[in-house]
Amino acid sequence: MFIRLEPSSAVPVYRQIVDQIKYQVASGTLRPGDRLPSVRELARRLPANQNTVLKAYELLTHEGLLNRRQGDGTFVTDTPSALKKSERLRKVSSILAQAAAQAVHFEITADELHTLLNEEIDRLSPGGRSHE
Amino acid sequence: MPDNARGARVRRQTVWAALLRKEWYEQRWRFFLGTVVVSGLLAGLLRAQIVSSVEAAVLIYGPVGLILVIFFAAGPVSSERADRTWEFLVVQPVSRSEVILAKWAMGVVQLIGTMVIATLAGLLAMWSRGIRMMPDVSEFYGHNAPGAFVTWSTTHPSLSLCTFAIVGTIALACWFTPLYLLLARARNEFAATLGGVFLTIAVLLWLMVGISHARNTGANWFATFVTASPWVAMTILNPISPFLLIIAPNDATWLPTVLVVDVIVWIVFPLWYVVRSSSRLVEKWVGG
């Protein structure tokens, strides 16, 4: 699993790890059942503080994306997200709010935005976690 | 716990051994260079008989010995500072006292070692020419010649050389300690050497004041220095001796006392102080 930390980023390190793992799962790079490197391994690789990596893993576990099995390791779950639909909608909508603001600023219409969104989803769909 | 105390002592001994070994490896070139130069000089002078054995001894255990002392004293601490390895050394679990003391010990040992080997070389050179009578030195020294000593040096040149060697080496070692401690503050070897030269000349001038007083020969300090050579050689660079020379200029019996006082003041006391003190003063003095 390849994760890249952006130096001098305004995004906290744990957030970067979370986002990248999420993206990899969504795009199919990481499939359900895949084993993630251990906290120690990933921490050494990046390099980053083990607690930071742990925080990222725990957040993803809480959101249902990962599953930590004692002694075995951390795996991508094959069950749908444990979060309620409303929560999931809320998380996505906050990102979309930013996109909407940009679109208005760049004078991009709602239809054009829809097209772009569909393109992105199609790009991810082939191997990724699709709608249920 | 007795175990801990013993363990602690063993650890300090290991540390000491490590420090001394490192000093030897690092500074042994000084020893070899010094030994070769001084031995060669003394042996050469005695064999070629350019000067009398007494004068050769005075030269070697006097001015040349002084240069050697500066060479040994100015090097160890200041070269370490200049190379910046001083910070690396001091950051280890050693006190600055131990570091200074180890360098001092190695310096003294090398100094004494060089003089011993030089003396042996000198003796060999003398024997290779046969032990012979010295020219009548009383002519050379004129009325200032210390009578008994002249007889001694002419009848037993080897023994007189050895006497010079012992007394001279002790005297040089006495100058080594304060010079070393003073120069330990220097930041590089060149500055330390320069400082050593200045300090040595200053003390020599001070000595000559005392001698000149004692001899009442007025302004001709160099002649005074040369004619007083045997005494100078024995008490060279002893800051106390000018006083004694003023008090009792022609009396040789104060010599042993002076030597003992020298050894106590310039070797034993500084050692004791550095070893027993809380080393705070050493830290302040040496810094870094």
Added chain:
Amino acid sequence: MNDSRVAIHVENLRKHFGQRQVLRGVSLDVMAGSICGFLGLNGAGKTTLIRILLGLSRADAGQCSVGGIDPSVDALGVRARIGYMAENQTMYGWMRVGQLIEWVSRFYPSWDRALAASLRDQMRLDADEKVGALSKGQTSRLALLLALAHRPGIVILDDPTLGLDPIARRDLLRDVIGQLQDRGATVFFSSHLLYEIEPICDRIAILHEGRIIKCEAVDELRENVKRIVLKPADAARAPDLPGVLDFQARDGQWSLTVEGVESVRPALTSISRGGLTVMDLNLDEIFEAYVIGRREVPHA
């Protein structure tokens, strides 16, 4: 404080050099097993503080303890139990790597030869090579080896990546995580490369003008310190704003870096034409705001 969870405890340290007061009451606690980054401008006193912790220098006032030992009382005890790596340390160039390791091992009762040998392999250092012939990266790896081989519980690193190429820097940081955090050692780490040490640290301490002005977990720092950009209404008078670290005004816009957005949000919203833009900052910007930020908010 005798809490055994505190590895390094510093209380009100003061130190002056001649006329200059370098440390003006530094207080800090580094928890056992944590990695604490130590930031400050050049000449802020970072090295002075570290030297006091090592017992190489004596504070004028205040106290500190490292691993439970007071360095002003037992400096050798402190140095025997902690690992230290300085910037640009010059080691004996004439010794060979193996010799140097052997020599240094004599000073440390807890030296682990097997660990030293394995570290030497890992760091790809040749035992027969002269220390003077090593590259900068190899030298710093060797220095790190010497700091780690006696298994210290606390490691102090003073700008260890100075002068290293990016690959060597990364290797060193990997070793810090891999060798030290793994064992639960405490790391106290001063550096100028904020973007590099931020991912490594649990907490950040900022030393400025002789005092620790901030000592906080990295994520909390990022949460608390944000930049607010707004376009104030004409002739707006700046209200009383607590926690402003830096204020900039340009082309009719205000940019405030604040500690605690919520405490100023209402006041700023009331004077803003349009809304507020709240931006996240990286550690460099946060650090800048703390040490060179302009605190004064002009009132009209």
